[in-house]
Amino acid sequence: MNAAPVILADGLTRRFGDFVAVRDVSFEVPRGSIFGLLGPNGSGKSTIIRMLCGVLRASAGRATVLGVDVGQDPERVKHRIGYMSQQFSLYPDLTASENLSFYGRIYGLDPERRRDREQAVTDLTQLAPFRERLAGHLSGGWKQRLALACALIHEPEILFLDEPTAGIDPVARRELWDLLFELAAGGVTLLVTTHYMDEAERCSHVGYLYLSRLAAVGTLEEMRNWPGVTPTGTRRIELTCRAPTEALARARRDERVVEVTLFGTALHLLVHEGVADEAVRAALAPGDASAATRSITATLEDVFVGLSRAEREAGHE
Amino acid sequence: MSGFLAVLLKEFAHIRRDRSTIVFVLIIPALQLMIFGYAIDVTIENIPLVVYDLDGRSDSRRLTEALVNSGTFRIEDRVQDAEAFRRALTSGKAKAGVLIPADYSERLLHGEQAHLQVLIDGSDSQVATTALNTVNLLVNQFAVERARGIAMQRNMAPARDDVGDPVLAIEVRSRLLYNPSLESARFFVPGLVAIILQLVLLFLTSFSIVRELEMGTLEQLFVTPVSRGGLLFGKLTPYALLAFLELMIVLTVMTTIFAVPINGSIPLLLGLSALFIVTVLGLGLLISTLATSQLQSMQFSFLVMLPSVLLSGFMFPRAEMPLPIYLISMVLPVTYFLEILRGIILRGADLIDLIPHVIGLSVICLIILTLSLTRFRKQVA
The missing domain is CATH 3.30.70.100 (Alpha-Beta Plaits)
Incomplete structure (x- = not known):
């Protein structure tokens, strides 16, 4: 990897009582990459994102985001990252533009810059026709676009997306990915979780989570050529x-x-x-x-099937 | 306080959109005050009375009339035999019965002691006590009147007034302060103001935070650089303002509809109400750090409301409470606020009179705020 990693997870572990949601996960995300965290439901994807965003404390291990230890000092990194959670988490009783303004103010943008940024993210997500509509009345795909626009209002260097395409139609899904590519081209580092195989194929780097453990991680090429697959x-x-x-x-x-x-x-x-x-x-x-x-x-799916088999055989269950 | 203004504006936008909040805060409390204010009336009047008059002459009639004129009793039935007398009481139709013996007038006339039998249904202790006191008082008065008449005839007396008429040796000159007509509304309505204010405020604040937790918007906010203080004060300030508005409305209803005047200083009343409002906001915040759903926050709120109604002195005097219950009543903010409200509104008390209660409320306020602020973290799970 040529540049210093913008995200560094080192032995990240999170326990909820007896249950281990994330077990000893280590990986690096280089700047400007699209890093896909793939895994079945309940494999710990959202938990990892929450720890990286500094809203959930790790039980063990360390995570560094943009050079800041998020376990120690999460507030120092929050104005530089954006987060789009799995469930729609904007205010349904506020209009699209009220939601945008709210996040603009929360990030402390001065009025002039806030207007510029609102315009920019509205253009990017093509939300203009829906500005005055209540967020709760938008369709699934447009809700996601609004959530993305809000997450981008402060021009974050890293954007965390937790299953951004869950529950939206295939066309909206493709359009959202086009947006993500556009962002990545503009230098934003993306960390995306998904359980869609075709979405993993669009990432530059992929980590595969199986039963709370990171079974494999690497570039898409490295994953495809994983020797264990055949x-x-x-x-x-x-x-x-x-x-x-x-x-x-x-x-x-x-x-x-x-x-x-x-x-x-x-x-x-x-x-x-x-x-x-x-x-x-x-x-x-x-x-x-x-x-x-x-x-x-072998396809990427074959690789993941093979990885799951190898993990099972290694007796981690 | 970064993000304070953003959260404040957003919260006002929610309130503006959600008409039910406005109704809940500004209209329902006024209605509640009116309904409860009229319903809670502990003056006991018109106790049904059964009369079994074997005498039936003017002396016995004067006695029954006096009982009715006291307002405490109304004649439910006049019976002519012992069986009907008993039946009226066991059936619950009458709560008290007076049996006047056939020789009542004769004995009085001959200067002998007359006997009167009074039966009282003791199942409802408050009704029974009132009935007993009224009968005792009335009959005593009758007896004293009689004694005075006899003393006058014989030209002797235990004491005489300025014009030389015989009077009782000791005269009690009592004056009822603050609530001369002993209206229970005077006592209960200021208490209701406190109870209703707490009810509305507790639900609103704990809901407003737990709702965001349920929607996932709180987690979204945790990822932003908004400060803890900015987030909390931004969320709570609009509700504090609403609560103040609500206080004005219920106080207006109290002074106009219930005609309970505020005898003390209004600025002092408002200032100490602000202290109470801040305390309850803190309590709502504390509940929202414990609850994970709106249902739970409702259950916690009830957990606070029930003792606030029963143990704070709103319904029953605290002096009568056993020690453990008394100690519980001391951690309820309403306990102190009740004393403050009743003190200022009814007795015209000033700050010096209220110092113990003001200190009590301040200490509880400080503890609740410290507890809830340390519990509230920008962390999930």
Whole structure:
């Protein structure tokens, strides 16, 4: 990594009573990157973000954001970071522009600069037609845009987004990501949590959380080439056939198949190296002349499935 | 105090949008005061009385008339036999019964002691006490009158007044201060002002913070550089102003509709009310640091309200309370504010008269504020 990291987590741990929500998590986020924290629900993503934003104390470990230890002195970094939480957390009984002005004042912007910034974030998020509408009356996608606009009012250097696209439609989701790319291009560092695989593919860096533990972290390239994804002695093939769900059931019973995932009408299989394509077709799609196989490389999803398997086998459960 | 103005303006915007807050603060309390002010009337009048008059001559009639004229009793029934007399009491139709024996007038005439039987239903102790006192007093007066008449006939007396008429040896000259007509509204309405003010304020402040916790907006605020003081004072100041407005309204209702005048200094009353308002705001804040949902904050508020009504001296005199209960009453802000309100409004007390209560309220205020401010952190969970 060429620049000093803007976020540094070192052995971050958070316990709630007996439950360990985050266990010994360490990673670095370089300036200007889009860092995706991926993991199933309840894997500790939001807890990590809360600790990095200084609103939740770590039980152990340390987090440094923009050179400030957020466990020690969270207030020193708050005017330089923005946060968009998982649930919509603006005031539904205030209009979009009242919400914006409120956050502008909270960050202590003087009136002139506040007007400039309100204009800038309204332009960026294209909120202008909805300025006078009550925030509670906006649709899901526009709510998220308003939340983003509020989080950006003070030009933060780092923006934390906790599942920003949860519950909004695919078009709004894509548009929101276009906005995020625009921000990243402008030099803002983004830390995004998600459980959508395709969103992870848009990040420059990815960390994968599994059962409160950071199973793997690296650039997207490094993750794709994770050696554990296709263990030695195995290979990946794709099978297309007429009855993929039946083939899936057979594959699960076949001990030559290490791993199988259904992708639409095709199966992605991880099989022992010695098993020939013909044998796979004959075993999983018997009597289907249209069945076809081809060799494939691992997708990011395969990587995460592999990582979860490796974690399970390592006995962390 | 960074962010104070931002939060203040926002909170006013909420209040402006939410009509129910205005209604809750400004209209409901006035209505409550009127309803409760009329409902809570502890003057006991018109106790149903059953009369079993075996004598039936003018002396016995004069006695029953006197009982009715006292206002304490009304004649529920006149019965002619012992069974009906008993039945009237056991059925609960009458709460008191007077049995005048057949020889009542004769014995009086012959200078012998006449006997009167009075039965009182003791189930409601307050009614029973009032009935007993009234009968004793009246009959005593009758007896004294009679004694005076006889003394005059024989030209002897225990004492004489300036013109030489015989009088009682000792005369009590009592004067009822502050509430000469003994209206219970005088006593209860100032107390109600305190109770209603606390009720509204406690719910409003604890709700306004817990609502933000529930909506997630509080967490969002924690990530901003807003200071603790700016956030809290910005949120509480509008409610303090509303509370003051509410106080003005209920005091106006008190002086006009209930005709309870403020005998003491109004600036002193308002100043000490401000101290009480700040204390209750602190209490609301303390509740909001303990509660995680609006339902919980409501339960906590009731936990404060119930003793405030029952133990503060609003309903029952504190002097009668057993020590542990008395100690509980000492940590309730309402206890002190009640004394202050009644003192200034009814007795025209000044600051010097009220010093113990002012000190008590100040100490409670300081403790509550310190406790709630240290508990309130810009942290989740």
